[in-house]
Amino acid sequence: MVTTCVGGGGTFLVTAERPEGPWSDPVWIDLPGIDPDLAWDEDGQCWCAMAGVTVARIDPRTGRVLEGPLPMWSGIGLRDPEAPHLYRNGDWWYLLLAEGGTALGHGVPAARARSPRGPWEAAPVNPLLSHRGTGLPVQCTGHADLVQAAEGSWWMVLPGTRPRGYFPEFHVLGRETFLVAPGGAGAGAAPGTGRLGTPCAAARPGRLHRSGPRAAPDIPAPQARRLLVPGRAARTADADGHR
Secondary structure, three states: OEEEEOOOOEEEEOOOOOOOOOOOOOEEEOOOOOOOEEEEOOOOOEEEEEOOOEEEEEOOOOOOEEEEEEEOOOOOOOOOOEEEEEEEEOOEEEEEEEEOOOOOOOEEOEEEEOOOOOOOEEOOOOOOEOOOOOOOOOEOOOOOEEEEOOOOOEEEEEEEEOOEOOOOOEOOOOOEEEEEOOOOOOOOOOOOOOOOOOOOOOOOOOOOOOOOOOOOOOOOHHHHHHHHHHHOOOOOOOOOOOO
């Protein structure tokens, strides 16, 4: 697990054999910025992407920076390019970003390259997902991540809000977790195609019409439950969590 202690040490990673721990002592990484993301190439080398957007080759055992940081693709020109995620699929590397700020301008652009070093080419249609400037019930969509299911389909998980009232509106639950299916995501398909489906087959591409996560009909129920359980609770289930 890699994260940033903002205002107190910087970026570090910890490791464990099981999610419940025990976790190792932190390994500090001398890279500026926030939103770190790790990926490994075919040679087993570890790459760490940071908001901004940059990437560096590191030694995850010591935190030493071996190469970089190198500039990457920084989106389509909106503010605050951040939350980079790197994915290697076949001969291509894919980069997913958050852009436009975490509020109503939020969006998800993507690019691809043959190497983490670039050069990067933008997806044919960007952003892949954004609800900015719409009256849709789910807003502030961005900071997305991708996961590939066992049968080869791709899924995108991302936060969003359900605002109510008049300007500037409010959302009691804060940012909730949503799950959507990128368009054309059959077995062997790659992310970054510039198309985005939704959990509802009748909905238009590029839009979230459901107010909560839902599995696509062709995913077996046990697998769908494994995908959806982490996103069902937008806040802690602790009865005393409000104190």
